[in-house]
Amino acid sequence: MLIDAHSHIFPAKIAEKATVNIGAFYDIPMDHMGYSDKLIESGSRIHVDKYLVCSTATTPKQVESINTFIHEECEKHPEFYGFATLHPDFDHIEDELDRVVELGLHGVKLHPDFQLFNIDDENAYPMYAACAKRHLPILFHTGDKRYTYSAPHRLRNIAEKFPDLLCIGAHFGGYTAWAESMETLQGLPNVLFDTSSTLFAVSPEEARDMLHYFGVERFMWGCDFPMWDHKEEMERFMRIDLTDSERERIFSGTFNQYFK
Numbered sequence: 001m002l003i004d005a006h007s008h009i010f011p012a013k014i015a016e017k018a019t020v021n022i023g024a025f026y027d028i029p030m031d032h033m034g035y036s037d038k039l040i041e042s043g044s045r046i047h048v049d050k051y052l053v054c055s056t057a058t059t060p061k062q063v064e065s066i067n068t069f070i071h072e073e074c075e076k077h078p079e080f081y082g083f084a085t086l087h088p089d090f091d092h093i094e095d096e097l098d099r100v101v102e103l104g105l106h107g108v109k110l111h112p113d114f115q116l117f118n119i120d121d122e123n124a125y126p127m128y129a130a131c132a133k134r135h136l137p138i139l140f141h142t143g144d145k146r147y148t149y150s151a152p153h154r155l156r157n158i159a160e161k162f163p164d165l166l167c168i169g170a171h172f173g174g175y176t177a178w179a180e181s182m183e184t185l186q187g188l189p190n191v192l193f194d195t196s197s198t199l200f201a202v203s204p205e206e207a208r209d210m211l212h213y214f215g216v217e218r219f220m221w222g223c224d225f226p227m228w229d230h231k232e233e234m235e236r237f238m239r240i241d242l243t244d245s246e247r248e249r250i251f252s253g254t255f256n257q258y259f260k
Contacts (some may be wrong), residue, residue, distance in 0.1 A: 001049050001050075001251065001252040001256075002046065002047060002048050002049050002052070002221070002251050002252060003048070003049060003051075003081075003198075003220065003221065003232075003251065003252045003255045003256075004043055004048050004051045004052065004167060004168060004219060004221065004222055004223050004225070004230070005050070005052045005194050005222040005226065005255055006052060006054075006139070006169075006194045006220075006222025006223065006224050007039055007043075007051045007052065007053050007054075007222070007223055007225040007229075008022075008034050008053070008054060008055055008056075008224070008225060008226065009034055009035065009036045009039055009053050009054075009055060009070075009073060010035070010089060010115055011069050015033050015034045015245045018034055018055075018057060019033045019034045019226050020234075021229075022141070022227065025114075025252070026227070027242075028227060029196040030226050030227055031225075031226060031227065031228055031229040031232070032225060032226035032229065033226055033256070034113075034225070034226040035102045035251065036053075036073050036076070036077060036080075037121050038103055038226070039051060039053070039225050039226070040077065040079070040094070040156045042223075042225060042229055042230045042231075043223070043225075043230045046231055046234045047224060047232045047255055048079075048179050048196065048230060049074055049077050049079065049149075049252075050080075050081055051079060051080055051081065052081045052082075052083060052222075052255075053054075053070060053073065053074070053080045053081065053082055053083070054070065054082070054084075054085065054109035054139065055070060055085060056081040056085055056095075056109060056111040056114050056115065056136075057085040057086070057090075057115070058114050058115060059087065060085075060087045060089045060090040060091070060119075060187040061203040062085075062087075062127060063085055063086060063087055063090050063096060064099075065192050066084075066139040067085060067096070067099070067100055067103065067129060068103075068140070068174055069085045070082040070083070070084060070085075070105060071103040071104065074104065074105070076113055079108060079116040079155055081259070082103075082105045082106060083105060083106060083107040083108060083109045083139055084096075084097075084100040084105040084107070084108050084109070084136075085108065085110075086108050086110065086131075087115055087238050087246060088115070088117050088121065088123050089123070090127075093127050093130050095134075097130050097131065097134055097136065098106045099217055100136070101136075102169075105138040106136070106137075106259060107131075107136050107138065107139060108131055108136055108138045108139070109139045109141075110135070110138060110139070110140050110141065111140075111141040111145050111150075111224070111253055112140070112141065112149035112150040112154075113141060113144055113149050113150050113196045114141075115149075116149065117138060117149060118148070118149050118154055118155035119142075119149065119150055119151075119155050119158055119222070120154040120155075120157040120158050125161075128161075128162045128165055129162065131165060132162050134231045134238070134257050135166075136169065137165075137166035137167070137168060137192075137258070137259075138165065138166070138167055138187065139168040139170060139194075140167060140168065140170060140172065140175055141170050141175070142155050142169040142170050142171060142175065142177075142181070143169075143171055143173065143174030143175040143176060143177035143180070143181060144175050144177065144211045145176045145177050146157055146176075151177065151180065152169065152173055152174045152180045152181040152183075152184045152185050153184045154178060155167060155169055155173070155185065155191070155192075156184045156185055156188065157186075157199035159185075159188045159190050160188070161227075162190075163189075163190055164190070165190060166192070166212050166258065167188075167190055167191045167192070168191075168194060168220075169181065169185055169191055169192070169193050169194075170194050170195055170196060170222070170224075171194070171197045171198050171224075172193055172194075172195065172198045172210055172214075173193050173214070175197055175198070176201070178198070178202065180211065182210065182213060182214075182250070185214070186213065186214060188234050191218070192219070192220065192222070192224035192254065192258065193214060193218055193219050194208075194219065194220045194221070194224060195220070195222055195237065196224035196228075196233075197227060197228070197249065198224035199233065199236035199237060199240075200228070200236065204236075204239040204240045204241065206239055207240050208240045208242065211240070211242070211246075211250075216242070216246045216249050216250055217249055218254065219249075219254060220250060220254050221237065221250050221251050225229050226235070
């Protein structure tokens with residue numbers, strides 16, 4: 001079984017604009033546009049069975065419409081596993097999370113660099129407490145040496161402050177800040193990681209060392225569509241010297257353990 005634990009989709013009317021804006025933010029040409037059918041088309045080339053799909057609300061007023069969109073796409077595509085969005089300045093977090101659960105969404109995705117808040121800002125504490133109370137994990141974009149909003153040490157602060165909150169540090173826990181990730185995020189029982197948007201920038205040997213340092217049992221494979229093509233990302237991953245059982249664990253074992 002192969003599960004893509006990190007992909008983005010957008011409503012058709014904004015998919016092209018959203019994808020172009022992401023490419024401009026990271027100065028990386030996008031391989032695809034963020035449509036649901038394009039995600040499935042890309043993943044089908046390597047026989048992806050399931051996709052964790054999400055989208056980010058850059059303003060509080062976008063939260064409800066994005067969550068409705070993710071729910072509707074999951075209804076259309078049973079291979080989708082939806083994560084909601086929130087924003088720390090959204091006024092009705094408890095009510096919206098109750099709706100998120102009713103919609104059948106399974107967690108929350110946050111991108112502090114897009115949403116312009118520090119992961120460990122006290123203003124975000126009610127959001128974390130509400131997610132933990134409902135057993136909803138949070139997938140955090142983590143790391144970017146250009147900013148400090150999503151610095152790995154901030155994720156550690158939250159993981160320690162909210163031990164009942166399952167945190168997923170995307171991009172090996174620190175996009176372009178992998179040294180800080182290794183310094184600060186090791187040994188936290190409520191922190192998982194995904195492999196997305198990292199393998200283009202580190203060597204197979206460096207990736208293997210990070211996987212073994214944190215423990216392969218804490219990792220999930222992710223493409224970060226539409227930023228990367230699934231076949232290309234899989235080719236990068238397969239260059240890492242891992243055993244078949246380690247690959248199987250990353251492809252589906254960790255996801256199935258924590259998300260049933």
